[in-house]
Amino acid sequence: MTTETRADPARPARADLLWYVGIPLAAIVLWFLYSQLIPFSEWVTSRLPVARHSHAGEAIAFFVYDVPKVLLLLTGIVFVTGVLRSWFSPEKTRAILPGKREIAGYPLAALLGVFTPFCSCSSVPLFIGFVSAGVPLGVTFSFLIAGPMVGPVGLGLLYGIVGWKVATIYLVFGFSIATVSGFVLGRMGLERYLQDWVQALNAGPVGDLPEERLTLVDRLKIGVEQVREIVGKVWIWVIVGISIGALIHGYVPEATMLRIMGGEAWWSVPAAVVVGVPMYTNAAGVIPVVEALLGKGAALGTTLAFMMSVIALSLPEMIILKQVLTYRLIAIFIAVVAAGILATGFLFNFLL
């Protein structure tokens, strides 16, 4: 799929047309499958030798409904995100950020963090690239927090599975935590806690790449490529997350849930953060669990705190960042973000 159109600009039409027809067609097929989910899962469950409203029946129905639902949603969202992100790149973002006024810099960095494509495996070169180009440390943190915290994939799934209210609350507060945490970290003057070799780098060379001109078809290809890569990597987390969600949905009594994660239990918010931070999964894996927790009456604040700490703070990412940050700076970073998550959790448990 590499050579068709580029070499001969005279006849680009045929292969391109395939994309213009194929993508809407695929969208219609996905939409149709999506609309058949409830009858499908009820049918599958009814064929199994378990009573529909027994514990096992409920768990199986949850699983059979959620697996195709999450995978279909994930495919659609990853594709759209991939296409949108093809307009952004870390290089462009780095060119925008240094010149910005301090206060505007934080929300802008958080916003760019949401749309700039980067994988956690390149967060070290990205971090250095930003800092050496004169992007303030706090602004860089806003960028790095917002990326995973309010990524479009997590938000889209939350919207599709849990509902627009929770998704909107999550968006507003996730974004605020990224902005404010970056601001607080920026005020603390933490540059001296970077690893020595990072401090020694000043104004690193800027790789000047010729700007690539992408056609719409190129962008659609990027979207499909993303689907292949991300869905291919994440599906296992989806299955694990839905299995846990199904067990909660089928077997955990509501009274127990209320006692552990209800609004009355104030300690449940910090407990959710303590449990959530070392846990590592993709947004796609944790959202089915969130769905089951909320369905069983867990408090919104506690559940949000759990979800945010699982997604935004992860041990593997800290290990990667250890190459550029000292332990002290990592600890401060975790403490500030966790404080924001705690505040969000308490606020919603208090309000609702």
Added chain:
Amino acid sequence: MKTVKVYGPGCKRCETTAAMISDAAARLGVEVDVEKVTDPKSIAMAGVMSTPGISVDGKLVHAGGLPDGTKLEAWLAS
């Protein structure tokens, strides 16, 4: 003889990129020396922020994602 460097912390895409370069070079009959740069400091010093990045004879030609096959051949051929 061209010196091609692949910048990346050793993720799967970086491996794939290195393999693509060797394949393209073999197709074109160009002799290349493919070197993988995995040290984050060196990656940053080369001005690469999104990995995998590629440089040919010291000149950065690509950053972020797998390279396009056609472009890759052009970089190696020039």
